[in-house]
Amino acid sequence: MHAIQQAILDLAEKKNLAKMSLRDIGKAATGQEQYPQKIKYHIDRLINAGYLRIDERRELIERVSAGTNRSGIISLAIVGAANCGPATTFAEERVEGYLQLSKSIVGKDPSGYFTVRAIGNSMNKAKIGGLSIEDGDFVIINGNDLTPRNGDYVLSVIDGLANVKRFFKDVKSGQISLLSESSEDTMPIFIHPDDHLPYFIAGKVKYVLKKPKIKWI
Numbered sequence: 001m002h003a004i005q006q007a008i009l010d011l012a013e014k015k016n017l018a019k020m021s022l023r024d025i026g027k028a029a030t031g032q033e034q035y036p037q038k039i040k041y042h043i044d045r046l047i048n049a050g051y052l053r054i055d056e057r058r059e060l061i062e063r064v065s066a067g068t069n070r071s072g073i074i075s076l077a078i079v080g081a082a083n084c085g086p087a088t089t090f091a092e093e094r095v096e097g098y099l100q101l102s103k104s105i106v107g108k109d110p111s112g113y114f115t116v117r118a119i120g121n122s123m124n125k126a127k128i129g130g131l132s133i134e135d136g137d138f139v140i141i142n143g144n145d146l147t148p149r150n151g152d153y154v155l156s157v158i159d160g161l162a163n164v165k166r167f168f169k170d171v172k173s174g175q176i177s178l179l180s181e182s183s184e185d186t187m188p189i190f191i192h193p194d195d196h197l198p199y200f201i202a203g204k205v206k207y208v209l210k211k212p213k214i215k216w217i
Helices: 003-012 022-030 036-049
Strands: 052-055 060-063 073-083 097-102 113-119 123-128 131-133 138-142 153-158 161-169 176-179 189-191 199-209
Touching: 003 022, 003 036, 003 052, 003 060, 022 036, 036 052, 036 073, 036 113, 073 138, 113 161, 113 199, 123 153, 123 161, 123 199, 131 199, 161 199
Parallel strands: 073 113, 073 161
Antiparallel strands: 052 060, 073 097, 113 138, 123 131, 138 199, 153 161, 153 199, 161 176, 176 189
């Protein structure tokens, strides 16, 4: 087992990880500042291996014996929300909860995957596995895939603000265009390499889980 994973398990015996930010977990577990995505990766591995268990009702992440998660159901961290229109929502580091889903949705190795909630309908004409992205949907992100190709859907962070868009990059100029695909009139976001704007790709969109539409009788 990785040393950081062991340190996280030791911390989970003393504190409820669900009440801590990823940055705080990393510092408390290792005594040093850690990149939040690295900590999320190790927590995901521990959950999928059955060393940690999520109790959503009690808002608790607790340490358990290995091998309890054998059903094919995995838990992906919900790390906040992302706009589908203008970038106006701050990127979150705190885990809000966990989404239970079939392992077949993300493939054999779910490590590095996480979930964000979509805000707005500015991607409601997108087609990701035949599904659009609408307000309240859960968008599953592959945080290991940081080199998108033109036409891919990505989660990007611009000056600390998270958004989901379709990615295009001009080979000659290096300019990046982040496009909405919407029934609304939403302007693209343009990023030029000379802008020196704090910008990075946080991952590529893998799947969309639609917000349940419940009709009470």
